[in-house]
Amino acid sequence: MAAPLPKAALYYYPSSIWSSAPLLALEEKGYGQDEIDLKLVDLSKGENYSPTFLRLNPKATVPTLVVPLHTTLSPEIESRYKAIQDTKSIVEFLDKSRSTQSRTHTTSSAPSPSLSPATIGFSAVSEKVIALLHSLGADPNALTYLNARDEASLRELASARLAPLVARRDAINQLLSDNESAKIRVSEKTRNFWQMKKAATENILDVYAAADKPASELDEGARAKREAFLQEAKTGWGGLREILEQLNQEIIGPYLLGDQLSIADLHLTPWLARLAQLSGGTIADDGNTIVGKLEARVDGGFSLPKDLSVAEARRRAGLPELEPGTNERQSRLAALWDAMKERASFKKVYEDGLH
Numbered sequence: 558m559a560a561p562l563p564k565a566a567l568y569y570y571p572s573s574i575w576s577s578a579p580l581l582a583l584e585e586k587g588y589g590q591d592e593i594d595l596k597l598v599d600l601s602k603g604e605n606y607s608p609t610f611l612r613l614n615p616k617a618t619v620p621t622l623v624v625p626l627h628t629t630l631s632p633e634i635e636s637r638y639k640a641i642q643d644t645k646s647i648v649e650f651l652d653k654s655r656s657t658q659s660r661t662h663t664t665s666s667a668p669s670p671s672l673s674p675a676t677i678g679f680s681a682v683s684e685k686v687i688a689l690l691h692s693l694g695a696d697p698n699a700l701t702y703l704n705a706r707d708e709a710s711l712r713e714l715a716s717a718r719l720a721p722l723v724a725r726r727d728a729i730n731q732l733l734s735d736n737e738s739a740k741i742r743v744s745e746k747t748r749n750f751w752q753m754k755k756a757a758t759e760n761i762l763d764v765y766a767a768a769d770k771p772a773s774e775l776d777e778g779a780r781a782k783r784e785a786f787l788q789e790a791k792t793g794w795g796g797l798r799e800i801l802e803q804l805n806q807e808i809i810g811p812y813l814l815g816d817q818l819s820i821a822d823l824h825l826t827p828w829l830a831r832l833a834q835l836s837g838g839t840i841a842d843d844g845n846t847i848v849g850k851l852e853a854r855v856d857g858g859f860s861l862p863k864d865l866s867v868a869e870a871r872r873r874a875g876l877p878e879l880e881p882g883t884n885e886r887q888s889r890l891a892a893l894w895d896a897m898k899e900r901a902s903f904k905k906v907y908e909d910g911l912h
């Protein structure tokens with residue numbers, strides 16, 4: 558019997574923001590269940606810092622896609638692999654690697670639309686939006702740790718996020734001590750990386766661990782740390798206003814590039830889903846509600862222009878009319894949310910709620 562064909566493996570964590578982009582892509586591109594191995598990396602246990610995972614991705618992030626090299630697709634030759642280590646390249650790879658014409662290496666008969674922008678102009682918009690979503694100021698993971706505007710919301714945040722942070726710190730400590738006792742052997746570079754991640758984790762942990770105490774009971778150092786944290790949170794969340802305005806402006810509607818879904822929508826959706834969740838949004842909310850909650854969280858006085866008609870946006874997305882004759886209006890981000898929410902890919906990736 559012929560050896561099985563080498564397969565690609567997607568390393569992911571179900572509730573991670575950026576893992577959701579390739580997971581949406583797998584559905585949208587019609588990949589068969591057995592075409593790609595899904596390998597869970599438990600971020601809450603710090604599994605991404607293990608030496609094995611670091612060999613695949615020295616930045617220790619998911620998603621990571623390990624693909625067989627083209628020249629060795631023949632099963633007779635021992636397979637060689639390369640790891641694709643960032644969300645943008647992974648989604649592009651998944652888009653290019655399944656086409657409607659090719660029926661080899663697939664058990665799925667689902668259609669496989671191209672998700673690449675169709676023109677040079679659209680490519681430029683798409684690149685710009687993806688770069689903006691992955692920029693430092695827009696980092697949804699940082700905004701997750703910083704989701705507090707005052708001492709009360711800091712207490713709430715700490716009670717939800719302290720345990721996973723402690724687990725991560727402990728996992729890194731274990732790796733450092735295993736290396737110290739020569740149970741494992743890693744390079745100086747890896748040891749430094751662990752130490753850097755440990756310090757970053759402890760920085761936040763210090764603030765969370767003291768969250769229950771009123772400021773008057775904190776020593777000077779802890780009080781200064783809390784103040785710096787709340788200031789960073791304010792700056793981080795405040796900076797989102799401009800980013801939301803820019804994104805909203807770029808969206809043609811209902812999708813970024815009009816009535817056809819494209820790659821950038823697969824980045825926009827997980828980004829928006831996490832920020833919506835952090836702002837108190839739920840899977841049941843429609844676009845106007847989600848964007849309203851986000852606007853209130855970022856800056857109570859701000860609202861994106863509602864320059865699309867809901868009826869028109871729904872028509873463009875191929876969705877049934879809601880109540881005939883209403884002239885409700887919405888922002889472009891809201892229209893994108895409503896359109897994405899109806900897609901099978903979204904329903905699958907967010908079946909357990911927003912994350």
Ligand SMILES: N[C@@H](CCC(=O)N[C@@H](CS)C(=O)NCC(=O)O)C(=O)O
Nearest residue numbers: 573574575576617618619643644645
């Ligand atoms: N620039 C990376 C960012 C990926 C990223 O931040 N992944 C998060 C999960 S959404 C992660 O793996 N974090 C683990 C960690 O830093 O400990 C990409 O685009 O893939």
